[in-house]
Each structure stands twice: as structure tokens, then as C-alpha cells.
Amino acid sequence: DAGVTQSPTHLIKTRGQQVTLRCSPKSGHDTVSWYQQALGQGPQFIFQYYEEEERQRGNFPDRFSGHQFPNYSSELNVNALLLGDSALYLCASSLGQGAYNEQFFGPGTRLTVL
């Protein structure tokens, strides 16, 4: 049973560039949430995707956008990168839109913006 996978593992970008992060949910899961975790902090909710639509968004600017594909995998795009975007980006999958409470997290993508 495949767990949540994310790619790439690490990424280094410069200010102003754009980045795309990818996530494949746990087998059988249809809901994907994205989180940003700064060093020493808790994960912060970016947004959640279900049935290929963004269902809810956290307090993140429009530079952060996403997409969910018919196979439930998802992408997170960040435009015009800032130094403050350096963080661990976590993808979490779950079954059902809020009906189940256990989220399964992937290993994350470590983004460094120089």
C-alpha cells in the first residue's frame, strides 16, 4: 500500500523564480492538503483540493496556487519566490472531504530560496 509521496525532496531556487512541487496521495485517498512548515514551527495550512477543486484556502497570497488531477495527485505552484518562502512543504492526503479526520503526510519538499 503506497503512502504519500512527494517530489522533489530538496529544491534550491533564487528570488523571483517559480517552483512546482508534486504530491501523490495514499492509495485510495481523494483529498490533498498542502502545508508550509518553517523551521521550528507547526505546519500552516495553504489549501485543500478535492474533486479537482480548491475547497478552502489558508492565509497565503495568490502567488501560491495549486492543481489536482483526475488521478488525485496534486501540484503546488509558487510564483515570484521570496526568501521567506524557504520552508518544508508538506502534502497530506485523506479520504473524503472532511469526513475522515486522519491525515497522512508525505516526507515533504525542502525548498530553499536564495
Add this chain to the structure above:
Amino acid sequence: GQSLEQPSEVTAVEGAIVQINCTYQTSGFYGLSWYQQHDGGAPTFLSYNALDGLEETGRFSSFLSRSDSYGYLLLQELQMKDSASYFCAAKSGTYKYIFGTGTRLKVLA
């Protein structure tokens, strides 16, 4: 605003019992989850409380009091492998989780 407060660090010895508290202030509160995260690892789900009371899962138990906006995670028979960061997370509305700042647990031999 919406926030969850946890102690930043807790230290205990192997075999002991430790309690990690969490107070929350959120709108549209549905329930409280707890996650464990080892250094360099992904958060892993421990428990979820939707109703008041104690939920027990092996060595771990979680408690919720909605009237006090308070919960705690109780870890019994501590083991070295329990050294990790622990996060409470409030389910705010149907889809969104707000995480606390995390509590770093150090288990000493």
C-alpha cells in the same frame, strides 16, 4: 485570530508519564488532533477528539474539554523513541486544520 498554544519543551525520563497541554482559540471548531513528528520526518497522526473526554490508544491518550477550549496528550511508559515534536491541531470548519507551535519532548535514559 486563531491560535493554539503549547509548551515549547518538555523533558521526562524513560518509563515516566508526561502530559502535553494545548489551549486553542479557533472559529468553527470541530475537533482536536495530535501529531508526532521526528526530526527530519513527516508528521504522523496519533489521535482525534471530537467530543469531550478521554480517548485511549495504547500508551497514548488524548483528552478534550470543549467548554475550556483545552486538550492534552498523555504519554505513558515513555520510551526513548518517543523523543519528538508533538503538535495539536484544531479542525476549523470541515476542511482546515490549524496547527499549534509544537512541543519538543526529550526522553532521558
